[in-house]
Amino acid sequence: xxxxxxxxxxxxxxxxxxxxxxxxxxxxxxxxxxxxxxxxxxxxxxxxxxxxxxxxxxxxxxxxxxxxxxxxxxxxxxxxxxxxxxxxxxxxxxxxxxxxxxxxxxxxxxxxxxxxxxxxxxxxxxxxxxxxxxxxxxxxxxxxxxxxxxxxxxxxxxxxxxxxxxxxxxxxxxxxxxxxxxxxxxxxxxxxxxxxxxxxxxxxxxxxxxxxxxxxxxxxxxxxxxxxxxxxxxxxxxxxxxxxxxxxxxxxxxxxxxxxxxxxxxxxxxxxxxxxxxxxxxxxxxxxxxxxxxxxxxxxxxxxxxxxxxxxxxxxxxxxxxxxxxxxxxxxxxxxxxxxxxxxxxxxxxxxxxxxxxxxxxxxxxxxxxxxxxxxxxxxxxxxxxxxxxxxxxxxxxxxxxxxxxxxxxxxxxxxxxxxxxxxxxxxxxxxxxxxxxxxxxxxxxxxxxxxxxxxxxxxxxxxxxxxxxxxxxxxxxxxxxxxxxxxxxxxxxxxxxxxxxxxxxxxxxxxxxxxxxxxxxxxxxxxxxxxxxxxxxxxxxxxxxxxxxxxxxxxxxxxxxxxxxxxxxxxxxxxxxxxxxxxxxxxxxxxxxxxxxxxxxxxxxxxxxxxxxxxxxxxxxxxxxxxxxxxxxxxxxxxxxxxxxxxxxxxxxxxxxxxxxxxxxxxxxxxxxxxx
Numbered sequence: 109x110x111x112x113x114x115x116x117x118x119x120x121x122x123x124x125x126x127x128x129x130x131x132x133x134x135x136x137x138x139x140x141x142x143x144x145x146x147x148x149x150x151x152x153x154x155x156x157x158x159x160x161x162x163x164x165x166x167x168x169x170x171x172x173x174x175x176x177x178x179x180x181x182x183x184x185x186x187x188x189x190x191x192x193x194x195x196x197x198x199x200x201x202x203x204x205x206x207x208x209x210x211x212x213x214x215x216x217x218x219x220x221x222x223x224x225x226x227x228x229x230x231x232x233x234x235x236x237x238x239x240x241x242x243x244x245x246x247x248x249x250x251x252x253x254x255x256x257x258x259x260x261x262x263x264x265x266x267x268x269x270x271x272x273x274x275x276x277x278x279x280x281x282x283x284x285x286x287x288x289x290x291x292x293x294x295x296x297x298x299x300x301x302x303x304x305x306x307x308x309x310x311x312x313x314x315x316x317x318x319x320x321x322x323x324x325x326x327x328x329x330x331x332x333x334x335x336x337x338x339x340x341x342x343x344x345x346x347x348x349x350x351x352x353x354x355x356x357x358x359x360x361x362x363x364x365x366x367x368x369x370x371x372x373x374x375x376x377x378x379x380x381x382x383x384x385x386x387x388x389x390x391x392x393x394x395x396x397x398x399x400x401x402x403x404x405x406x407x408x409x410x411x412x413x414x415x416x417x418x419x420x421x422x423x424x425x426x427x428x429x430x431x432x433x434x435x436x437x438x439x440x441x442x443x444x445x446x447x448x449x450x451x452x453x454x455x456x457x458x459x460x461x462x463x464x465x466x467x468x469x470x471x472x473x474x475x476x477x478x479x480x481x482x483x484x485x486x487x488x489x490x491x492x493x494x495x496x497x498x499x500x501x502x503x504x505x506x507x508x509x510x511x512x513x514x515x516x517x518x519x520x521x522x523x524x525x526x527x528x529x530x531x532x533x534x535x536x537x538x539x540x541x542x543x544x545x546x547x548x549x550x551x552x553x554x555x556x557x558x559x560x561x562x563x564x565x566x567x568x569x570x571x572x573x574x575x576x577x578x579x580x581x582x583x584x585x586x587x588x589x590x591x592x593x594x595x596x597x598x599x600x601x602x603x604x605x606x607x608x609x610x611x612x613x614x615x616x617x618x619x620x621x622x623x624x625x626x627x628x629x630x631x632x633x634x635x636x637x638x639x640x641x642x643x644x645x646x647x648x649x650x651x652x653x654x655x656x657x658x659x660x661x662x663x664x665x666x667x668x669x670x671x672x673x674x675x676x677x678x679x680x681x682x683x684x685x686x687x688x689x690x691x692x693x694x695x696x697x698x699x700x701x702x703x704x705x706x707x708x709x710x711x712x713x714x715x716x717x718x719x720x721x722x723x724x725x726x727x728x729x730x731x732x733x734x735x736x737x738x739x740x741x742x743x744x745x746x747x748x749x750x751x752x753x754x755x756x757x758x759x760x761x762x763x764x765x766x767x768x769x770x771x772x773x774x775x776x777x778x779x780x781x782x783x784x785x
Contacts, residue, residue: 187476193421193498197485201428202245202254204484209242209258212436216241217265221255221276221284222431223248225699226769227324227751228299228343229271230431234331235306235340236268236294239438243431248773251280259289269293271302275769300343300350307340307356315339315367318377318385318393322346322749324583325401325446326372328422328430329408332444333369333396335437336412344377346749349384357388365389371408373397402446402453403465409443410470418442418478419471421497423488425449425581433483442480445470449516449579451493451509452500471500487518487579517553517561522580522704524550531570535560542570550580550704566708566785567692582703582748589745590711592627592756592763615640616758617715617740621683623756624711624742624784631686643682676715676780683713687784695780699772703746705783706753712743714781716774719759720766723777743771 185191196211198204201224209219220237222230224245233243244259246252259267267284269276272295284291296302299321319330321343334341342353370382370393386393396411398404401424409416420437422430424446437444445467447453452467463469480501482489489497492509499506516523528547533540535557545551545565554569555562561574622639625631631639676693683691694701694712705712717723718739744763745754751768766774775781 185479187479187502189498189502191479192476192501193480193482193494195482195485195489195494197483197488199485200254201426201432202252204429205242205244205432206254206258208432208436208483209244209262212439213240213242214262217263218268219244219259219264219266220268220270220435221246221280222270223275223769224252224428225772226271226275226299226767227327227427227431228321229275229302230427231319231324231327231331231341231434232299232303232306232343233268233270234334234431234434234438235303236309237435237438238309239335239435239440241268242435245428245432246276246280247776248275248769249277249279249776251283256283256287259284259287264289266290266292269295270306271295271299271769272297274767274773277773296352298350298352300345301352303341303343304352304356307342308359310338310340313337313339314364315369316342316365316389317369317371318342318344319371320344320346320376321350322751323372323376324427325424326376326397326404328424328427328444328446329396329401329405330369330371331430331434332405332420332437332442333371333408333412335434336441336443337367337369339369344381344385346376347378347381349381354388357385362389365391367391368393370395371397372404398465399462402448402467403462405444405446406453406465406467406470409445413443416443416474417476419474419476419480419501420444421447421480421482421489423447423449423484425579425583426484426488429484429488433481436481436483447489447493447497449488449493450490452496454506468500468506471497472503474501476501487521490516516577516579517556517574519553519556522550522552522700523563523577524548524580524584526576526578529572529576531563531565531568531572533570535571543568550708552704566710580704582700582707582746585707585748587745587747587749588707588709589747589754590627590709592623592742592744615643616718617679617713617738618643618682619758620713620740620742620756621679621782621784623744623758624713624782625683625686625691627711627742627744627756628687628690628784630688630690630784634686642685676782679713680782683782683784690785692783692785693781694783697779697781699768699775702743702775702781705785706743706746708785710783710785712781712783714741714743714775715739715778716741717777720770720774741774 196204196207198207218241220233220241220243222233222243222245224247230243237243244255246255267289269281269291281291281293294302294305296305303321315337317330317334317337317339319327319341321327322345327341327343330341342356344350344353368385368389368391370377370385382393382395396404396407398407405424418440420433420442422433422444430444430446433444447467455463455466455468458466482494482497492507496506496509525545525547529545530538530541531543531545532538533542543565549565551563551565553561554564559573560571562569562571618640622631622636634642676695680691680693694705702712716739718737721737724736740758742756743753744756752765753768753771755764755766757764
């Protein structure tokens with residue numbers, strides 16, 4: 109019944125009790141007059157009628173609301189073990205990001221493209237996704253094949269590249285344009301400049317979230333808080349407020365900022381940096397920190413989502429899965445909870461001071477009504493951990509998780525031993541030890557048998573029971589920095605150095621190997637010139653060695669020598685004359701392999717490019733193509749917090765450092781290397 113007919117019916121009913129007649133077709137309210145403070149009877153009638161109508165409308169509204177709520181309750185899915193949580197996974201980070209794209213952003217034609225190796229840029233990209241577009245990953249030097257197919261299949265029209273050309277190369281950008289995709293690059297001179305640029309997208313924010321640009325674990329925890337408060341994530345150094353972030357803070361209207369959060373303890377962001385932030389903003393920031401990365405994640409989630417109806421779970425060990433989850437958190441309004449690989453943190457395993465920071469404590473107190481999500485495969489979050497996530501959400505008894513988790517061991521990946529172990533030549537025979545391995549070493553998984561695994565440590569393989577191990581996460585290790593002897597006082601006189609090269613012009617490969625050997629204590633009895641002169645010489649056949657003076661530049665002979673004797677295999681043989689078999693050709697290794705070798709205390713000589721320039725291909729040599737600007741470089745250390753490598757580069761007088769992105773791009777151009785153990 110429409111409003112007009114309802115009003116007619118009410119007035120007719122009213123007329124039956126008052127004797128007042130009303131026209132059925134049209135109702136015209138008579139003019140109401142008030143004389144000497146008395147209410148006209150007609151006015152009184154109108155007021156009563158109006159009140160009755162209002163009451164009826166209110167009752168109808170309440171009935172509809174109750175009916176809607178009842179219907180909602182009837183149609184609400186009952187959560188069970190089968191549907192309380194869904195795992196979203198791929199074979200690697202590229203495929204996992206694509207799966208997230210498919211499930212949550214199927215119709216979008218705009219994506220963010222971030223480096224698969226540089227966490228800071230990926231964290232910063234959350235400042236522009238706003239729950240409207242996914243984050244996809246690529247390598248720095250070329251567009252990842254799986255990502256390329258995703259862009260093509262989803263008919264993507266625009267890509268936002270996060271980071272400069274050292275993070276994601278110009279070649280990637282040009283390739284995207286050739287695909288007919290519009291490209292916007294957000295870059296800066298460093299990660300903090302990129303971060304500040306992206307933060308400007310949050311123009312209406314009244315809250316700021318500060319996180320570490322050096323320690324990715326706490327930064328991951330900040331994502332959920334920033335999503336909930338619609339705030340930018342601002343990256344800072346432990347002891348320094350970067351200039352780019354200062355400039356950003358100076359540019360905003362600080363009177364609009366009502367709250368500021370510092371995510372992470374003083375090991376991530378010092379009190380002095382917090383004090384500087386407070387001074388600039390003229391307010392007191394709230395620090396959110398737990399006893400470890402997982403408890404910090406819980407503390408953040410409790411503040412941002414105290415009554416969450418669903419949650420997103422990602423690994424606290426590999427940043428890529430967590431960052432790809434950020435736009436989903438923005439879209440569905442759920443916290444991002446970091447969990448260990450094997451199991452959620454339990455109350456009974458925590459001390460009395462931080463029981464409330466455990467996953468169990470936070471999750472069991474939620475009234476979960478909708479499906480939650482676990483991002484990452486079994487290599488990131490084990491089946492046991494997934495089971496207990498579901499159990500705690502359903503308020504069921506948790507299963508007991510043992511250290512002998514079969515899913516921890518994946519072929520060609522790495523584990524870390526929590527106790528000293530012995531590798532055996534045969535299963536079950538403890539007497540046949542091949543090598544003893546001290547605690548906290550990185551071992552590669554070679555084979556998996558029933559109740560036994562075959563692991564490799566420093567090139568030596570052996571069997572051990574799969575007990576007392578954890579997943580290898582490079583961020584869990586301290587800085588490794590193996591000192592390289594200063595050889596500048598040993599090299600040939602300046603007049604013999606050829607062009608600007610600090611060492612022998614066509615001797616950079618053996619020079620880098622000299623660095624790697626001496627850093628490990630080999631070839632200490634040889635001066636630089638004596639070492640270089642040990643290289644095989646053959647004036648008649650340069651396939652068997654140097655046929656020209658290595659101290660004089662000649663590109664033709666340099667290319668031929670590099671193509672033959674200076675390649676990894678002959679270089680390894682040459683190095684083992686000094687290293688007693690401890691040098692190994694590891695060409696084809698990925699960056700995770702490189703990190704594992706370094707964090708086990710080894711040095712690496714790899715084949716990159718001179719002056720860190722882009723590769724320049726030379727003419728055919730023996731039917732193959734090689735870099736005309738090939739260059740040998742020694743890696744002698746890595747700092748996980750700053751994500752930078754220590755390098756002994758023969759072109760430079762002193763040791764240098766380079767970012768992960770720079771080294772990975774330079775190394776992955778050829779993936780040729782020799783390790784010295």
